[in-house]
Amino acid sequence: MHEPTPMPLRRAWLALVTLATAALAGCAAAPPAAPELPAAAITRAAPTEAGPSEAGPDEAARQRDFGRWITDFSVSARAAGIAEETLRVAFDDVQYLPRVVERDRAQPEFTRTVWDYLDRAVTPQRVTLGQENLSHIRAEVDAAAARYGVPPNILVAIWGIESNYGSNRGDIPTIDALATLGFDGRREDWARGQLLAALKILQSGDIDRAHMIGSWAGAMGQTQFLPSNFLAYAVDADGDGRRDIWGSIADVMASTANFLARSGWEADQPWGAEVQLPPGFDVGRADAAVRQPTALWAAEGVRTLDGSPLPQFDDGAILLPAGARGPAFLTGPNFRAILRYNHSTSYALAVVLLAQRLTDGPDVQSPWPRDLQALTRSQLIALQTTLNERGFESGTPDGLMGPATRGAIRRDQRSIGVPADGFPSLDLLERLQER
Numbered sequence: 001m002h003e004p005t006p007m008p009l010r011r012a013w014l015a016l017v018t019l020a021t022a023a024l025a026g027c028a029a030a031p032p033a034a035p036e037l038p039a040a041a042i043t044r045a046a047p048t049e050a051g052p053s054e055a056g057p058d059e060a061a062r063q064r065d066f067g068r069w070i071t072d073f074s075v076s077a078r079a080a081g082i083a084e085e086t087l088r089v090a091f092d093d094v095q096y097l098p099r100v101v102e103r104d105r106a107q108p109e110f111t112r113t114v115w116d117y118l119d120r121a122v123t124p125q126r127v128t129l130g131q132e133n134l135s136h137i138r139a140e141v142d143a144a145a146a147r148y149g150v151p152p153n154i155l156v157a158i159w160g161i162e163s164n165y166g167s168n169r170g171d172i173p174t175i176d177a178l179a180t181l182g183f184d185g186r187r188e189d190w191a192r193g194q195l196l197a198a199l200k201i202l203q204s205g206d207i208d209r210a211h212m213i214g215s216w217a218g219a220m221g222q223t224q225f226l227p228s229n230f231l232a233y234a235v236d237a238d239g240d241g242r243r244d245i246w247g248s249i250a251d252v253m254a255s256t257a258n259f260l261a262r263s264g265w266e267a268d269q270p271w272g273a274e275v276q277l278p279p280g281f282d283v284g285r286a287d288a289a290v291r292q293p294t295a296l297w298a299a300e301g302v303r304t305l306d307g308s309p310l311p312q313f314d315d316g317a318i319l320l321p322a323g324a325r326g327p328a329f330l331t332g333p334n335f336r337a338i339l340r341y342n343h344s345t346s347y348a349l350a351v352v353l354l355a356q357r358l359t360d361g362p363d364v365q366s367p368w369p370r371d372l373q374a375l376t377r378s379q380l381i382a383l384q385t386t387l388n389e390r391g392f393e394s395g396t397p398d399g400l401m402g403p404a405t406r407g408a409i410r411r412d413q414r415s416i417g418v419p420a421d422g423f424p425s426l427d428l429l430e431r432l433q434e435r
Helices: 011-027 039-043 057-079 084-091 098-105 114-121 124-136 138-148 152-163 174-184 188-204 227-233 249-261 294-299 333-341 345-358 377-389 403-415 426-434
Strands: 272-276 317-319 328-331
Touching (some): 057 174, 084 188, 098 174, 114 345, 124 345, 138 249, 152 249, 152 333, 188 227, 249 333, 403 426
Antiparallel strands (some): 272 328
16 A cells, blocks of 8 residues: 655754754765755655644654654765765655554564465466466566576466566555665664665666555565665566566566576476375474485485476475475475575465466375464464473574474474474474473
């Protein structure tokens, strides 16, 4: 949704803030003083029901502080080579967006299982729409595939997961979102780096400010590139002199393919395959860090479900996204390349499964353990806390599953002689709390 445009501040207040920020800029260690930013860049109020003249002292102070942050950032941006005209374009109408901060700080209590994520991400409707879109953009996606070695169905699947084939790209101004996140301070260094990258994109002429839009977190375009990734991987495939991941399908597909190719994608290799593990398989070895050639996995009894040959990898890994009771997959370098695009196992599985469905391939064949419930964030924090108390170090309890927590669960499971799949469950939490 669009942020509502705030009402202008009173002229007198604008003048006072402009004088104050000018004094700050004059004191800063910077190149020779450039013309001051327009007052609107410093004092544009956040959306409120009441006009800025009726804003309380806290709101007025926040706007002054935001203005000072913009002025300070502009000094460093000039030093990094950003032209004064680019700063004017970027910050003349810059707005502090409270909703961006709310989204950034939000910690959803309820989490989703991998099968619930896939149920929502790989729907029959998305498959049908993806097949239609694949036929419509065949020339552009085939050109990207030929140039970078990434199959068309993978590129279209990422397009479908990221923006529902371009229909949901986000509509929040990227400059405003990143300036807000930088000023808020929780991830200031990261936001400052992304904002500087966004200014470089504006300065290059690839996109204008009005059309540089995306998510609340700064991801942009039809396949949701952060500004730094845009600078690193975006491609002008249609030859118009601009890298346009918002409006040019040729640029969208080529840029996405370039990202994957430079993240380790291996042409003419599959992502992996669903497999059957042999009886007695040590599920503790189903870990991204445990890699070995396909021949060794086959020697241990790992098989495809239909008896076809396993994908041939030099460094394949077994994945159990739902623990020992769920489906198993043998994954290779291309699955890891997708993880570099978005470091989420559920996301990567959604991409490869949607890609398979787009070319009439199979969905997951083995059943998911749908009787298991996802732990809430509070329950995950309790699990991590209890693991730490029992001597199975899981790191600072934060309610997020990561390698440290998964490793701690495995160590606990091994200590009591149960399959060490590292999967968090309510039964695991209750058993730990009873000990």
